[in-house]
Amino acid sequence: MKLVRDLVILGAVMATALAPILADAQGITGYRPVTDQRLAEPEASNWLMTRGNYQGWSYSPLDQVNTQNVKKLAPVWALSTGVDSGHQAPLLVNNGVMFIATPYNQVIAAEARSGKLLWRYKREMPEGLSVLHNTSRGVALHGDKVYLATHDCVLVALDAKTGKVAWEQKVEDWKTGYYMTLAPLIAKGKVMVGVSGGEFGVRGFVQAFDAQTGKPGWKTYTIPGPGEPGHETWSGETWKKGGGSVWITGTYDPASNLTYWGTGNASPWFGDQRPGDNLYTSSTVALDADSGKIKGHFQYHWNDSWDWDEPDAPMILDFTKDGKTVKGLIHPARNGYLYRLERSNDKISFVSATPYVKQNVFKSIDPKTGRPEYNPERVPGTGKRADFCPSLWGGKDWPFAAYNPKLGMLFIPANDNHCGYMTGKVQPYVAGKWWTGVDIPDIGFAVDKNARHFGEVQAWDINGNKRVWSHLFTDSMNWGPVLTTGGGLVFGGGTNDRYFRAFDASTGEVLWQFRSNSGITAPPVSFAVDGVQYIGVASGWGVDPAFQQGLLGDLLGWPKDVPQGGVVWVFAVSQ
Amino acid sequence: MRFPLSSAHAECGDGARAGFDAPPPDRRTILKVGLGLGVGWCGLRVPVVAAEDASRARPHEGDVLVVAYGEQAGQVISTKTLPQGGPQLIAYPMDPVAKVIRDGSLLNQVAVVRLDPTGLSESTRAQSAAGVVAYSAICTHEGCPVSMWHKDSKTLFCSCHASRFDPTDGARVVDGPAPRRLATLPLKAVDGNVVVAAGFTGRVGGKTQ
Numbered sequence: 001m002k003l004v005r006d007l008v009i010l011g012a013v014m015a016t017a018l019a020p021i022l023a024d025a026q027g028i029t030g031y032r033p034v035t036d037q038r039l040a041e042p043e044a045s046n047w048l049m050t051r052g053n054y055q056g057w058s059y060s061p062l063d064q065v066n067t068q069n070v071k072k073l074a075p076v077w078a079l080s081t082g083v084d085s086g087h088q089a090p091l092l093v094n095n096g097v098m099f100i101a102t103p104y105n106q107v108i109a110a111e112a113r114s115g116k117l118l119w120r121y122k123r124e125m126p127e128g129l130s131v132l133h134n135t136s137r138g139v140a141l142h143g144d145k146v147y148l149a150t151h152d153c154v155l156v157a158l159d160a161k162t163g164k165v166a167w168e169q170k171v172e173d174w175k176t177g178y179y180m181t182l183a184p185l186i187a188k189g190k191v192m193v194g195v196s197g198g199e200f201g202v203r204g205f206v207q208a209f210d211a212q213t214g215k216p217g218w219k220t221y222t223i224p225g226p227g228e229p230g231h232e233t234w235s236g237e238t239w240k241k242g243g244g245s246v247w248i249t250g251t252y253d254p255a256s257n258l259t260y261w262g263t264g265n266a267s268p269w270f271g272d273q274r275p276g277d278n279l280y281t282s283s284t285v286a287l288d289a290d291s292g293k294i295k296g297h298f299q300y301h302w303n304d305s306w307d308w309d310e311p312d313a314p315m316i317l318d319f320t321k322d323g324k325t326v327k328g329l330i331h332p333a334r335n336g337y338l339y340r341l342e343r344s345n346d347k348i349s350f351v352s353a354t355p356y357v358k359q360n361v362f363k364s365i366d367p368k369t370g371r372p373e374y375n376p377e378r379v380p381g382t383g384k385r386a387d388f389c390p391s392l393w394g395g396k397d398w399p400f401a402a403y404n405p406k407l408g409m410l411f412i413p414a415n416d417n418h419c420g421y422m423t424g425k426v427q428p429y430v431a432g433k434w435w436t437g438v439d440i441p442d443i444g445f446a447v448d449k450n451a452r453h454f455g456e457v458q459a460w461d462i463n464g465n466k467r468v469w470s471h472l473f474t475d476s477m478n479w480g481p482v483l484t485t486g487g488g489l490v491f492g493g494g495t496n497d498r499y500f501r502a503f504d505a506s507t508g509e510v511l512w513q514f515r516s517n518s519g520i521t522a523p524p525v526s527f528a529v530d531g532v533q534y535i536g537v538a539s540g541w542g543v544d545p546a547f548q549q550g551l552l553g554d555l556l557g558w559p560k561d562v563p564q565g566g567v568v569w570v571f572a573v574s575q
Numbered sequence: 576m577r578f579p580l581s582s583a584h585a586e587c588g589d590g591a592r593a594g595f596d597a598p599p600p601d602r603r604t605i606l607k608v609g610l611g612l613g614v615g616w617c618g619l620r621v622p623v624v625a626a627e628d629a630s631r632a633r634p635h636e637g638d639v640l641v642v643a644y645g646e647q648a649g650q651v652i653s654t655k656t657l658p659q660g661g662p663q664l665i666a667y668p669m670d671p672v673a674k675v676i677r678d679g680s681l682l683n684q685v686a687v688v689r690l691d692p693t694g695l696s697e698s699t700r701a702q703s704a705a706g707v708v709a710y711s712a713i714c715t716h717e718g719c720p721v722s723m724w725h726k727d728s729k730t731l732f733c734s735c736h737a738s739r740f741d742p743t744d745g746a747r748v749v750d751g752p753a754p755r756r757l758a759t760l761p762l763k764a765v766d767g768n769v770v771v772a773a774g775f776t777g778r779v780g781g782k783t784q
Contacts (some may be wrong), residue, residue: 085717128681130719130781132735430644434722434734441725441732547737550751564752 021096021111023118027161028109032095034141036188040254044486045528047093049249050138050183051400052525055316056251058402058483060526064533065573066487070502070512074574076534077115081108081566086521087540088398089138089183090481091568093527097160100538100568101136101183105150109163112536113529115570119163126152131179132199135543137248137398138183140191142211149180149193155209157191169214171195177202177432185250185259187289190217194246198264198309201435204244206261206287218292222246222263222280229294230279233302238274241429243267244281247311248398256345258286258295260316260329264309268437270424271303272381278303282310284331284341286348296348298341300333301372305379306361306420307392307436308334314341315403315410320463326351330462332401332412334394335359339370340465354465356458357395357416361388382424382437391420391445393548399494400481400523404505409468410460411490411505413478417451420444445551455495457482459508469508475558479545481523483535491535493520496549496562500524500537500569517567521545532572540566630679633779634668634760638771640687640709641669641676649676653768654705657689662724663731663742664688665712668760668771682779684712685760686721686731687769688742696744702772704764709771710746710757711779714738718781721757731757754782 022029034048042048044061051058065073081087081102089101098112105123110116131151140147145166146158152174157166171193172178177200185192190208198204208217222244224230234242245264252259266274266281279297282304286296300310314329319340329341329348336359342349350370361379362372380386393415401412421444424437434440447454455478459468473495480494490503493516500520502512519541526535541562553560640652643665650656652666663686669676677683692706699708710731712721719735730739730749738751746757758777762769 127780128718130714130717130735132719134717134735428645433644433720439723439732440734440737441723441727543736546752550737 021116021118027159028097028118031097031144031161033143034094039142039186046095047090047525047527048141049092049186050090050140051249051251051523054187054252054254056313056400057315057317057405058400058481058523059404059485060483061486062526062528062533063486063488064528065485065489065526065535067489067504067511069573070487070489072573073502073512073514073535073571075514076113076570076572078570079108079110079115079117079568081106081538081540081568083540083566084564085540085542086135086545087538087542087566088135088522089538090523090525091536091538092139092141093525093536094141096529098536099139099141099146101139101148102566103134103136103540103542105136105148107139107146107148107158107163109160110568112527112534112570113532115568121158121163123150123156126174129174133181133196133543135181137181140184140186142186142191145211147184147186147191147211149182149184151179153178153180153195155184155191155193155214157214167214169209169216171207175432182247183249185252186211187252187254187259190289192250192259194250194261196245196247198243198245198267199434199436200432201241201243201267201429202245203240203242204246204263206246206250206292208292220287220292220294222285224279233277233279235275241267241435242274242278242281245309245311247309248313251313251316252289253316253343256343257289258343258345259289260313261285261287262311262313262331264311265307266304268424268427268435269305269307269422270380270382270437271305273424273426273437274303276303282308284310284314284329284348286343295346296343298348298350298370300331300337300339301335305381306335306388308394310334311398312396312400315401316343317403317405317462321351330403330410332356332396332410332414334396335361336390336395337362338412338460340462352465356412356467357414358389359395380422380424382426385421385423387419387421387444387446389419390415391418392443393418393544397479397544399479399521402482402484402490403462404484406486407488407505408461408463409505410462411482411484412458412460413480413482413492413494414456414458415454415477416456417448417454419446421446445548445555447552447555449556457490457492457503457508459490459505471503471508471510477545477548477552479519479521481521483524483526485526491524491537493524493537493539495519496558498539498562500539514571516569518564519545519562534570534572536568536570538566538568540564628679629670629673629675630677632677633683633774634677634685634771635670636771636773637671638668638677639671639768640666640685640771643667643678643684651768652687654689654707654764655767657687657707659689660691661688661729661742665720665722666709682711682713684720685709686712686757688731690743694743699743699745699759702759702761704762704769707762707769708742709760709762709769710740710742711760711775713779714753714781715755715757716751716753716781
């Protein structure tokens with residue numbers, strides 16, 4: 001049975017991508033347009049969107065590379081991006097053409113099997129623009145275009161064949177603190193983007209644009225305005241600068257036509273400056289893809305005071321509980337709990353929340369609603385210091401978890417044994433300026449110096465809601481999104497020693513590792529060209545991992561210098 | 576008029592200063608001299624910038640410094656209004672005659688801090704006024720505002736990537752990814768106010784700007 005499926009997959013691969021990529025004056029020849037249908041049912045040989053499928057699984061069905069032969073995995077080609085800082089974008093692959101997004105919004109097209117450079121787009125940033133997170137979580141593909149959400153808050157459509165700009169559409173005014181880091185989500189001919197800026201007093205939103213023309217469509221704020229449900233969870237005028245960034249690409253359920261988005265911290269950071277639950281911050285919201293209407297939400301923690309964004313959109317998958325199948329949503333939260341939720345056409349319901357790292361803020365969680373009760377001593381406020389675990393970087397920050405449907409297992413890149421402390425102050429609001437209530441040098445960060453580990457990769461049985469194995473990193477945090485494959489593997493980097501690793505998905509054993517140029521914080525991907533399976537990842541350390549590593553250098557003596565500079569690596573099993 | 580070209584590289588990034596120090600030489604002169612020294616189009620930018628709004632020009636000798644943001648925005652900074660020993664205040668230069676605040680370019684933001692003059696390095700003291708020093712507030716790494724203050728080390732702190740700069744010693748890099756120190760804006764004291772003594776000592780802006 002397995003052999004038959006392998007042959008089917010390889011057969012499909014060979015039928016679609018035999019010829020080398022050719023480029024002439026008109027650009028790449030024979031580029032295969034990306035349709036709604038292909039996005040809904042992506043071929044195993046391609047990696048057409050950020051997490052591989054609409055459901056956000058970070059799973060490749062390919063199994064040519066497997067637990068038996070992964071030891072022979074070796075680099076096939078590498079490509080220097082010429083850019084430093086945090087490379088956090090997956091390598092999208094469409095029939096042999098790879099698209100690479102870098103910090104500062106460059107996009108590179110390369111031949112996926114050879115690394116041959118096909119074209120490069122460089123965005124010119126306006127004078128005076130600087131962004132807190134100068135990274136890109138990737139591009140999106142549709143038709144014959146490549147879509148990029150930029151630091152200066154513009155949606156750019158590029159011709160996939162040439163890299164030339166097809167159209168640009170302003171999303172917001174970057175001078176007021178808005179910027180974009182996410183890869184767009186594309187469904188039913190719409191390009192959807194969300195905005196960052198929750199440290200600058202923005203009001204977050206998701207907006208849809210016509211994929212062909214760039215014409216603006218619906219726009220839904222993550223902070224409800226007057227007259228909208230949820231507005232009552234804000235006091236006075238606080239909603240106007242309420243935060244709720246949308247850092248990460250949404251997931252999409254074609255059956256219900258709902259998109260699911262994670263939202264960031266409320267703004268400013270200290271809850272006593274904005275009394276109320278502060279919907280829909282630190283939440284998952286379900287938006288109708290056609291209208292943008294909010295069709296459900298779940299808030300992981302109300303009135304956030306820990307900078308615990310919940311930016312990562314939930315995975316869409318079904319699991320079993322008490323013998324019944326639950327149409328579910330899964331979210332390993334920054335607040336340190338693993339959430340299982342139930343999705344339907346008009347609501348999101350709580351199923352379970354289980355701590356996966358040490359967390360000392362929640363006293364209890366309501367078993368029906370999922371609403372936590374807080375230990376007041378662990379809630380920082382204005383003029384009130386509180387110590388809390390995990391720190392603002394959470395049990396898991398943005399890096400993606402992965403779900404392997406063959407195994408029913410979830411893999412979480414986690415960080416444990418770190419805590420934070422803060423004292424808030426009232427900061428005057430200036431458009432486009434830092435406005436959290438605490439300056440960065442005053443944000444406390446601490447670690448348990450007696451801890452056995454800090455970073456880890458955890459594997460969970462999603463039906464039994466139990467941890468199966470955990471790989472511990474004693475001398476590093478883990479900032480690496482993970483990929484799991486039909487070959488029974490989990491791939492990930494994320495550590496300060498620059499290694500890229502393959503784990504046995506069933507046991508957690510490290511089967512292979514490779515020391516790359518820099519720390520890896522980008523999602524690994526898998527694809528196939530001409531019947532050969534490849535594993536690809538961009539290596540390039542920067543942004544929060546680099547800042548945190550500096551603090552850990554002071555606390556634990558870890559090396560502060562993790563070399564920077566982006567390189568794309570592509571591996572295959574040597575024959 | 577220092578233009579051109581003994582420090583041609585600095586003038587490229589700081590063309591506004593050159594343009595406003597004196598009426599700019601005509602385009603043909605610049606082109607001839609520039610090409611002769613192999614710096615070409617760089618010199619051509621000067622008259623272009625000179626024609627722009629004075630609010631975008633880099634600071635000039637004689638400019639005063641005004642508070643950039645908040646309730647005191649626009650108020651002239653004197654030695655007495657700055658807290659002794661930090662933190663810094665973010666300021667814009669202002670032409671005191673035309674009353675033009677040079678806030679047309681975010682790269683004109685300046686970090687002004689008042690320190691004990693005896694704690695300053697010799698070269699920094701020479702560019703200070705009554706203990707007040709001023710530096711470009713644009714980080715040399717990625718151009719973020721150096722708007723925060725690291726209390727423990729008494730250093731200027733970049734609000735994006737945590738580079739730190741020593742204000743007592745020419746804003747040299749103490750920690751973090753910044754590749755070079757912040758440009759100094761030399762000051763002098765005039766009637767209790769701090770006044771710009773000369774243009775930035777180096778290029779302002781991050782690596783990508």
